[in-house]
Amino acid sequence: MLIAQLTDLHIGAGRRLAYRKVDTAGALEKAVAHVTAMVPRPDVVLFTGDIGDLGSRDEYALVAEILTKLTIPYFMVPGNHDRRGPLRAAFPDATPVKGTTAFVNYVVDDFPLRLIALDTLDEGRPGGVLGKAQLDWLRDVLLDGTGRDCAIFMHHPPIRTGIAHMDAQNLGAGADELAAIVSVHR
Template identity: 95%
Template sequence: MLIAQLTDLHIGEGRRLAYRKVDTAGALEKAVAHVMAMVPRPDVVLFTGDIGDLGSRDEYALVAEILTKLTIPYFMVPGNHDRRGPLRAAFPYATPVRADTGFVNYVVDDFPLRLIALDTLDEGKPGGVLGKTQLDWLRDVLLDGDGRDCAIFMHHPPIVTGIAHMDAQNLGAGAEELAAIVSVHRDRIKAIFCGHVHRPIHTIWAGVPLMIGPSVAHQVAFDLRADGPSAFVMEPPAMHLHVWDAGQHSLMTHLAYLDRYDGPHPFFGPDGKLIV
């Protein structure tokens, strides 16, 4: 089973450039074309949040238009730039919530690896949160007697990456409770896929591999200083490809580039101005 993880699209209404620099709609088009040209082609695509930049209906309409060329199954969770209502209205088939608790939590059982979507959105705020509703839902899913190997996909990582301005807005409330749940079920949870940080990061968390995917458009600057400023860099856009071997009960992750940049690779601040 081959899983393509695309994350942090940040599509703007009317193909608006992110930070007045980044053609995010064009980047998504290239990502879709890349996925569709792959041999073998992925079985499923997981979008791990920040589908839109402001969460408007017009943004999601543009995403839907671009995704008409993606003819393999795909599923979504919201990121902090999204809004649940418009996202679900635009992509009901990609957010198949069965019991409407107000969150985009659901399970996909159509593939050899069970996929569990976990909603970390604290609407209107940059950081993520998991409240009692989401945590109880996850416990119930993992105790439903299915017993299959599974992976969780969500937007906000529950870890400290060392990129200070992003760590300040990663998963906050509920992270410890999530770690306890994951630890109990670490034999069957084979991975956690996250977005949000715009960088490829791999670690072991609560006894489980955790991977943060790179953005399909622009990356956050790699800066481990405690006072490092918020900035992005035009490194090549990329995605994660997760290969699930059901026979070996093992998962391998590849970093795949979607486009090339010959450089230079300038750094920009959140106002779109070049940082020298």
């Protein structure tokens, strides 16, 4: 199975440049063209957060417009620049949450590898968290008896990356518990 991962799009409404100089919408268009032309072709694209820069409907509308050219199935999790409600409203098929949970946690069983989306967003703060409810959810998913190989995708790194400004806002609360949960599964 081939997975393409795109992260930290930081799309601004009206094609606003990030940091007044980076054309993130243009970069996403180029990334979509590249991924679509890949041989072999990816089975799925995972967008791992910071889809928008401020989490606004206008930003997500622009992303949706650009993604109409992406003919490969895709899924998303929020990053610290996103807002759950507008993200889910704009991309219901790419955030297929079951039930009324507050988090964008879900499982995709349509591929040889089980994909587990894990929402690490602590809305309004740069760093990520995994609370008890999310960790319990993940534990239950991994113990549900399917025994399938899994890939967990999320925004905040659960480890130190060596990139100082990223390590200052990686996954804080819940990182040790996450490690304990996944260490007992293949």
